[in-house]
Amino acid sequence: MHVKLLDDRVVERAKARGLDVLVYAPHFSRLPDIRARAREHTDDDLLVVPAREVFTGPWHDRKHVLAVGLSDPVPDFITLDAAIAECDRQGAAVLVPHPDLLSVSLGLDDVRRFRERIDGVERYNAKCLPWQNEAMGRVVRETSMPAFGSSYAHLHSTVGEAWTAFETSIDDESALVRALRTGAPRRVMRRSGVGHRLRGVAEFTHLGHENTWGKVDRLLLSGMEPTHPDHIAYRGRFDDVSVYRR
Template sequence: MSAGESTRVDCHIKVLNDRVVEYARRAGIDVLVYAPHFKRLPEIRERAAAYSTDAVQVIPAREVFTGSWQDRKHVLAIGLEEPVPDFITLEGAMAAFDRQDAVVLAPHPEFLTVSLTESDIREYRDVIDAIEIFNPKHLPKHNRRARKLASQFELAPFTSSYAHLPRSVGVSHVEFGCSIETEADLVEALQTNERRRVVYDNGRKRWMTTASEIGHLVYENTWEKVDRLLLSGTEPTHPDHIFYEGKFDDIAVY
């Protein structure tokens, strides 16, 4: 990609395989940000590198679950140098991101019970780099509310396919007015408010994506959740896991 080119970025996907990369290529997406649930940063980095191609660059990220299952808030971080676990306080997570000068994004704000609220955004206004103003899981009223929050707090916008299913990739993206080839390039574009355009499909593909992704959301928060909580034991990204060497014990919620 030569200097001065624009770059299309899907700022948040949950699933990554050959089909996802092919869907992205067909849709003209240049960069995918891969942030799966309950995967450690080194594993995410390895998988992102394995699926990056000349046409589609995959950049690793973490969507951290702050708080408890009953009151969890998702925060998306890009550019982390050190792992940050789930199930820590929101204050602790924001401090960890800030120490690493990572990009901090607010995905699906005020959506259900898994998102940053208006008061959270107000409190961490100086840490948050951008707010998601379109998410295909949202109904129109949720996207309108998200746009209002971005305007209210004068925060830059972003969007994503939030793809849990491969065919969702391509429904939305951010077009940056610069070349983005690396994780560092994307971090700089997001932190410097590089010129951008939020693009999304609001037709048949968007509503098909919404229906299928909401169906997946129902599954993810019922049987899969019960299996994870009752049968799977400690998650790899739990702060008590030996991988984190006790560094987050003072801000763990479990």
């Protein structure tokens, strides 16, 4: 919980690592497309749950929200309040990935503000460096929120480097949403050793690719990317909460 890429190699590696469920939430992809790809790679041994990591706020100060259990599409670059309210409306679980990471995350004050509407905070992220994971741990401890861990894999090699072990069975998407929203008992697990650290460093360096201006220009200024709030697919529903009004 969660991965950014999904193909046969990801599925093979997840099974080899003993995982039963993957949460798939790629950047800048619309929910119907995510759901279709998740169905394609789900089988009797691995459940792939579709999700959205919504980029709230403007690009330079975006705060990521991981929504699991959405029934209707939600765009990026709307206000944080609007994104959480939409998750509430749809009964989706609201999770905080990589808290306090650079300028892309909810911080301690945000988690405290929305604690009644947040279902979990990430405790360990395989993409992050040790001191960043320590900062995440402080947010979890100081808010007493249910924790989760993830590989946050953008690279095949990172799948299964960190995971969340629930004490209850997760047989379908609704079971996962229910476990998250009720604070079901779980443990945050991760691998260790030199290989784990090297794979984490490789993931972290991938941040440079994610944050280039060329990508920002393509995503924001074209106005036609799948998750831009101006996209025709949203039928103007989010015009009043978009942070990039035209």
